[in-house]
Structure formats: structure tokens, C-alpha cells
Amino acid sequence: MTERLRLLIATLLVAALAAGFWYSTSAASADNATVAWGEIEAATAAVEAWGSFAATGDIGLVDGWFAVDGPQYARLQSEADSILPGGVYAFALAEGVVVEPGLVRGTVTVTGGDGESQTYLWDIELVHQDNHWQVWTVRTTPEEPET
Secondary structure (H helix, E strand, O other): OOHHHHHHHHHHHHHHHHHHHHHHHHHHHHHHHHHHHHHHHHHHHHHHHHHHHHHHOOHHHHEOOEOOOOHHHHHHHHHHHHOOOOOOEEEEEEEEEEEEOOEEEEEEEEEEOOOOEEEEEEEEEEEEEOOEEEEEEEEEOOOOOOO
16 A cells, blocks of 8 residues: 555545544534423423413313423422412413523513513423423522622
């Protein structure tokens, strides 16, 4: 094998390795973007379903959006019998961002039938079950330390 042929083979091998590395890192980035989008979408849909539940007490309205083995579902289930059907509530998530995998932080506005609104800063913890994100629990966003 000539020196020139060895150099050509080495160059092609390095190029192939570089292309493989680039492909694997770009595919991973695309997967992360999809997961992040999926978390925000799931949190938004779950919050909206929560509003429907709050108006009716029908726990079936949150099925699929809340993990049935999670603490938030258990809390909703315990409140279901005390809700009088016929109420009107709208829950909306705004400015949702993925803080870390499985954690969406955003502003939730709860509007009652009288038009009065309350706004909350929530951390919505999600788990990936049954091939999609579901709410595990919700908590008040911790205050940021002042700098």
C-alpha cells in the first residue's frame, strides 16, 4: 500500500468518524427539543383538564394527564366528592419553561365563573408514563434568592 493510499484511507476514516459524531449529537439535541416540547404541552393540557375537573368533580377528565399513582391525582380524587357540578373554571398555564427534565415552571391563572382570577407561580413535576408526560405533583415555585 502506498503512502498516498494510506493517507486517503486515514482521511476518509477521520471524516466518517466526525460525521458519525455530528449525527449522534444532533439527533440527541433533536430528541431533547422534542421532550421539552412534550413536557410543556402535557403540562398545559393537564392544567386545562384540571379546570374542567374543578367545574364538575369528574376525576375522569384528568385521566391520562395526571399519573394515577401520583400525589396530585390522589389529592384531586380526595376533593372530587366535595365539588358541586355546574361551576365554571378555567385554568391556564402561561410562560411555561422546562427547568430540568420533568419539571415545568410557569404562571397558572385560575378564573372562576364570576370572572375573578387568581394567579399562581407553579412548578409542575411530570413523569414519563405510558409513552407521554403526566403530572406527578404541583407545588408553589420557590422564591428566587435576591442577589
